[in-house]
Amino acid sequence: MAKILITEDDPLMLRMYQKIFTLEKYEVEIATNGEEALEKVRAAAEKPALILLDIMMPKMNGLEALDKLKANPDFQKIPVVMLTNLAGQQDAEEALLKGAVKYIIKSEYEPKQVVDMVKEVLAGYTRDAVPQAAAMNQEAVQTAPVAPVEAPVAPQPAPVMPNPTSAPQQPQQAQQAPTDVVAPQIAPVADPNANSTS
Numbered sequence: 001m002a003k004i005l006i007t008e009d010d011p012l013m014l015r016m017y018q019k020i021f022t023l024e025k026y027e028v029e030i031a032t033n034g035e036e037a038l039e040k041v042r043a044a045a046e047k048p049a050l051i052l053l054d055i056m057m058p059k060m061n062g063l064e065a066l067d068k069l070k071a072n073p074d075f076q077k078i079p080v081v082m083l084t085n086l087a088g089q090q091d092a093e094e095a096l097l098k099g100a101v102k103y104i105i106k107s108e109y110e111p112k113q114v115v116d117m118v119k120e121v122l123a124g125y126t127r128d129a130v131p132q133a134a135a136m137n138q139e140a141v142q143t144a145p146v147a148p149v150e151a152p153v154a155p156q157p158a159p160v161m162p163n164p165t166s167a168p169q170q171p172q173q174a175q176q177a178p179t180d181v182v183a184p185q186i187a188p189v190a191d192p193n194a195n196s197t198s
Contacts, residue, residue, distance in 0.1 A: 003044075053066060054084060
């Protein structure tokens with residue numbers, strides 16, 4: 001059966017994936033970081049049919065390793081499935097833009113489900129079709145509808161208040177603010193210089 005390279009820095013997860021893929025009759029190669037994965041791909045006489053690549057790893061993370069794999073013409077046709085515990089949409093979009101064919105959040109799937117997804121990827125993609133699949137993923141991300149952004153509301157000017165040193169005037173009505181808050185009205189102030197004798 002097909003050769004799979006599993007790149008995972010968590011020893012428990014790595015052994016678990018290694019065991020389940022071996023039970024499913026895959027030839028399994030393992031790496032614990034992006035640098036080691038690249039070295040194994042370069043040194044292999046037979047390139048892996050698929051690479052499972054964790055994102056958060058020491059030395060070289062999965063996104064950096066993915067960049068290097070897709071930049072090399074000898075490796076760019078190998079399908080890469082990203083494995084991570086991160087549920088961030090930004091990481092998923094970035095991985096797909098860089099050429100990954102799938103993004104799996106490990107905490108949401110049992111190992112057997114991950115194997116089934118890998119089988120689907122291998123059945124659905126030949127090595128020659130993978131670059132087109134990555135391009136379609138990139139196009140889908142770029143043409144995805146974007147939610148409209150509301151323009152910020154400009155601050156409203158403060159209402160004009162009468163000058164207390166000028167002659168008494170009728171108070172002006174304050175304009176209603178857009179948040180339906182009404183400014184308080186100020187009563188006229190008597191002129192202290194005015195003569196109070198009649």
